[in-house]
Amino acid sequence: MPFSRRMTVRTRFAPSPTGFLHVGGARTALFNWLYARQNGGKFILRIEDTDEKRNTAEAYKVIYDGLSWLGLDWDEGPDKGGPFGPYQQSERTPIYEKYFARLEAGGHLYEDGGAIRFRSPRKPVVVEDIVCGRIEFDMSNPATHPDMTIRRPDGSWIFHFVNVVDDIEMELTHVIRGEDHLSNTPKHIEIYQALGAEPPKFAHIPLILNAEGKKLSKRDGGSSITYFLDLGYTPEAVANYLCLLGWSPGENREILPVAEIQALFDLADINRRNAIFDLDKCFWLNGQHILHMSPERFEELALPFVDKAGIPYGTHEALRPALAIVKPKVKHLSDVPGWIGFLFTEDYAFDPEAVAKSLSKPGASGRLQALGNALSELQDWSHPAIEAKLKETAATLGVKTGELVHPARVAVSGRSVGPGLYEMFEVLGKSRTLARFENARALAG
Numbered sequence: 001m002p003f004s005r006r007m008t009v010r011t012r013f014a015p016s017p018t019g020f021l022h023v024g025g026a027r028t029a030l031f032n033w034l035y036a037r038q039n040g041g042k043f044i045l046r047i048e049d050t051d052e053k054r055n056t057a058e059a060y061k062v063i064y065d066g067l068s069w070l071g072l073d074w075d076e077g078p079d080k081g082g083p084f085g086p087y088q089q090s091e092r093t094p095i096y097e098k099y100f101a102r103l104e105a106g107g108h109l110y111e112d113g114g115a116i117r118f119r120s121p122r123k124p125v126v127v128e129d130i131v132c133g134r135i136e137f138d139m140s141n142p143a144t145h146p147d148m149t150i151r152r153p154d155g156s157w158i159f160h161f162v163n164v165v166d167d168i169e170m171e172l173t174h175v176i177r178g179e180d181h182l183s184n185t186p187k188h189i190e191i192y193q194a195l196g197a198e199p200p201k202f203a204h205i206p207l208i209l210n211a212e213g214k215k216l217s218k219r220d221g222g223s224s225i226t227y228f229l230d231l232g233y234t235p236e237a238v239a240n241y242l243c244l245l246g247w248s249p250g251e252n253r254e255i256l257p258v259a260e261i262q263a264l265f266d267l268a269d270i271n272r273r274n275a276i277f278d279l280d281k282c283f284w285l286n287g288q289h290i291l292h293m294s295p296e297r298f299e300e301l302a303l304p305f306v307d308k309a310g311i312p313y314g315t316h317e318a319l320r321p322a323l324a325i326v327k328p329k330v331k332h333l334s335d336v337p338g339w340i341g342f343l344f345t346e347d348y349a350f351d352p353e354a355v356a357k358s359l360s361k362p363g364a365s366g367r368l369q370a371l372g373n374a375l376s377e378l379q380d381w382s383h384p385a386i387e388a389k390l391k392e393t394a395a396t397l398g399v400k401t402g403e404l405v406h407p408a409r410v411a412v413s414g415r416s417v418g419p420g421l422y423e424m425f426e427v428l429g430k431s432r433t434l435a436r437f438e439n440a441r442a443l444a445g
Contacts, residue, residue, distance in 0.1 A: 009041025010173045013067075013074075014163070016048045017059035021066035021225040023277070024178060024208045024216060027242040031205060032176045033072045034243075034265040044170055045077030047088045050157055055090070066225040070235050071258060076170075084170040089162055096157055099165045099195065100150075108194045114153030118161070118191065120145065125186035130203035130267045132179070137186040148187050160184060164191045172200045176267065179204040179274075180215075203267045206246045206274045213276075222279045232333030234301055236293070237286040245275035255288050287331040295320065298327050302336045309337035313344050325423040342413050343427055346436075354416035355443055358406040365444035368407050370397060372437040381430045383422040390422075411440030 013029035015021070036043040045067070049055045064079065076082025086092055100116075103109050109116050125137045139145045150161035167175060182204045192199040208216045216223050228238045239258050248271070249256060249264045256264075290298065299316070302323060306313065313319040319340075326339040342348035358364060374393040378385055390408075394401045409421050412433055418424065425433045 007173060009036055009039040010044065010171055011036045011041065011176055012044040012046050012167070012170065012172055014046040014048050014166070015063050016051065017055055017063060019056065019059040019062050020218060021062050022216070022218070023223055023225060023242065026066060026070060026225050026238075027208065027245055028177055028205065029067055029072055030070065030239060030242050031203075031247075031265075031267075031270075032174075033074075034262050035174065035176060035267060036075075037262055038265055041173070042075040043072070044082070044084075044172075045074040045087065046166060046170070047078055048159070048163075049088050049090045050159075050162065052090070062226065066229070069229055070225070070239050089157075089166065092162070092166070095169060096162055096165055099168075100161075103150075103191075103194055106194060109150070110147075112147075112149075115149045116151040117147040118150050118187075118194070120147050120187075120190060121193075125189050127182075127185050127189065127202060129182070129185075130201060131206075131270045131272065132182065132204050135182075139186060139190070145186075150191075160187055161191065164188050164195075167200060168192070168195065168197045174203065174267075175200045176203045176205065179207050203270070205270055206272065208245055208275050208277050210277055216277050220277070222277065222282065228282075230334070232305055232335065233282070233286045234289045234293070234333065237289040238282065240289065241282040241285050244281075245277065246271050255285065255292075283331065290330050290333075291328060295324060295327070299323055302330075302333050305333050305336050306340070309341070311337055311341055311344055313340075318344075321427045325419040325427060329419060339418070342415075342418075343424070346432075346439075348414045350410070350414040350440075350443060351416065354410045354414070358410045358416060359440060359444040361407070364403075364407045365441045367397060367399065367404055368411060368437055368441055368444065371404050371408060372434050375425075375430070376434055378430070381426065383420075383426055386422045386425050407440070407444070408437070412436045 011032035013032050015025055033043045047060065074080065076084065076087060078087045103118065108119050110119055120139055122140050125139055127135045127137065129135060148158070148160055150158050152158065185202055189199050210216050210220045218224070222228070236258065240256055240261070243261050244254060247265065247269060299320060306319070313322070322340040322343045326336065329339060330336055371390065371393050374389055375386065378389055390404055391401055394404050405421055406416065409418065410416060412424055412428060
C-alpha cells in the first residue's frame, strides 16, 4: 500500500557519473520517482562522484539528459539545490567528517593498515524489505562478514559509509534500489544503529538479466538509455517497458501511459523474480506508442531527427501532412527522414529492383501515361476521388488495380514500399504527382 501521507515520502536516485546511464539505473530512478509522485513526496537526485578520475561534465550530462528524456523530474539535486545540499558527494566532506567523529567517539572505529574500519556488533540484523520480505542476516562470523572499511588509507570515503550518511542527512524515508545491494543492507543498518538513526524503509527490486540469464552489462544491446535516445525510441515507450521489468499492472495489460502507471504503481506489487530484458518487446511497445500518440507529440519527437537529416521541408505546415501519412509505419523515430525525404525533393533515388519489378514491365509506361491522363482530369484532388479514378482507369484498361498501383508508387517515391499511395498523391499535390509520372516513364523504357 502507498506510504502514509502524514509523513512526506522522500526517495532518491544516486548514480555515479560514469558517462553511461544503464537501463537498470534508469528503472531504479523511475521506480523511485513513481513512488514519490504517487505519494505526494519528493524525488532527490544525488550524484555519487567521489571517484574524481571519472568525473567529467559529459558524464553528468548523460545522467541529466537521460532522466529528463524519460520525463523524470527531480525536486532536489545538484542543478536545483534544496534544503539538504550539496547534492554531490565530492562537496560533502565536512558532513562526512562530522559523522565520522561521532562513530569514532562511540568506539565503533579502528585503524587497520592505514584504513579505518567499522567494528561490527556481531549481532543478527533483520531487514524488513517491502519487496523481498523479512530477511535475517547472521553477522556473527568475521570470515563471512568482515568488518567493513569506511575510509581508505588515502583518506577517501567508502560507499557504504557516505551512502548511509547522505540518506540520514537528506531524510530519506524509502531506499528503492537493485537487489544486488541487498547484501549491503545489514552493514548499512549497523551504521544507522551506531549513529542512533532510524533506517529508511528498504525495497530491493529484481535484477535485470540478458537473454542468457546473466546480469545485463554494458556489452548487451540496449543496456544504455543513450541507445534508445539515439535510435529514436519514444520516452513513453521506454518508461513503459522499464516499468514492466519487475512490475505489472495486472490483467495482462502492457501498453500504459506513465500517468496511469503512476496511479497504479505499488512497491508491494513488484515481482520477486529477476526480469529478462527483451529488446524485441521494447521495440514492439515503441511502435504501439507511436501509433497511438497524438500528431502533435509525434511531430515534437520526430522533428529533431528530420532537422538533423537536413530534410528541406520548408515550414512546419508543409511537414505535418508528410508526418501524418508515415506515422502508422514508423517504428523508430530515426527512420522518419527515410520515410519522408522523397516528398520534399525531386532528386530522389530509384530502387533498381523496384524499377525492374514494376516500371520496366511490358506495358507499364503506357499504363502509367493512361493513369496520368485520367488523373489530370480531376478537380477534387483527395484520397477518395484519386482512388476512384485509379480503379475506373484500371477497369477501362482491363487490368487489375495493382498494374497501376505498383508502377505509380515507384514513380512518385522511387520505392516499392512506403506510405499509402493515395495519401502520397495528396501530399505531393496534383502537378508534382503528374510530373513524377512523366519523369518515371523514361525509366520504364
